[in-house]
Amino acid sequence: MEPSAIRYTSDVAFTPTVKAMQTRLGSREIYARMEAQRGFGTDLTPDVSAFIEAQRSVFLATANVDGQPYIQHRGGPAGFLHVLDARIIAFADFIGNQQYITLGNLTDNPKAYLFLIDYARRRRIKLWGEARVVEDAAWVERLLPAGYKARAGRAIEFTVTAWDSNCPQHIPQRFEADDVKAALEARDEQIREMEEAAVRQEARVRELEAEVARLRALARD
Known part of the structure; x- marks a missing residue:
């Protein structure tokens, strides 16, 4: 299409034949509003x-x-x-x-x-x-x-x-292998950190229990 024939930016794709097809199939009104309001x-x-x-x-x-x-x-x-x-x-x-x-x-x-x-x-x-x-x-x-x-x-x-x-309609959701690998590595690292924190917490609990037992023993004496 020659530049002189372009009225709306979308005319680069919406040729007269395309617009006629839109009219025949019932979508022309939607795209006419788009052209008037914002275009491409x-x-x-x-x-x-x-x-x-x-x-x-x-x-x-x-x-x-x-x-x-x-x-x-x-x-x-x-x-x-x-x-x-x-x-x-x-x-x-x-x-x-x-x-x-x-x-x-x-x-x-x-x-x-x-x-x-x-x-x-x-x-x-x-x-x-x-x-x-x-x-x-x-x-x-x-x-x-x-x-x-x-x-x-x-x-x-x-x-x-x-x-x-x-619009996203009909686009299947897929992920890059590198992104999946990074996400899994981040998840595994988070799990390791949580496990290490649990071990530290358990050790601290044992320390506190031992301290409580010691203090009780002193109280009995």
């Missing part, structure tokens, strides 16, 4: 920025000149996605299977889409925009997560056109 977001809020930078996984969608879509997964430690300002997200493009479908698509068509989902908190963020490839070694080095063993030959910069947050 444009600038990334502090809450959304924090959500993005906390993620360890992202899906990047592109399309070639024929409109054939392609989705690529990118992952890394929390913080590998960098929110540079209210509109720009950047990350090092780690070397993978070297098919370069995303890079080829972006060469012909900069339109792109990011989809982020947090299963543990059952939250997802959708971002529409444009992406470009940056082959600047110094910039790529700055974007690389510290201590992460991966190579990257370039960076991807994503400029946000609009974003939206979905």
Whole structure:
């Protein structure tokens, strides 16, 4: 859709055909109110920025000149996605299977889409925009997560056109293995501390009982 055709921020997704479908299926009134009241977001809020930078996984969608879509997964430690300002997200493009479908698509068509989902908190963020490839070694080095063993030959910069947050309905709750391990270790440590405290308390009780017995003996004498 050309920028001149966009009246509401949600028009990036709600084309005339989509709106006609909403009308036919009965949801148009709901989204018309949304458009009039708030629309999709444009600038990334502090809450959304924090959500993005906390993620360890992202899906990047592109399309070639024929409109054939392609989705690529990118992952890394929390913080590998960098929110540079209210509109720009950047990350090092780690070397993978070297098919370069995303890079080829972006060469012909900069339109792109990011989809982020947090299963543990059952939250997802959708971002529409444009992406470009940056082959600047110094910039790529700055974007690389510290201590992460991966190579990257370039960076991807994503400029946000609009974003939206979905409700948690139908998102299965899942947890990262590292988070589960940390939670179990914290639980086990808490149990150990409680057991040690119980042992100390029991020893103190025995001391007090012995002291009471001693004092009673003295009283009898």
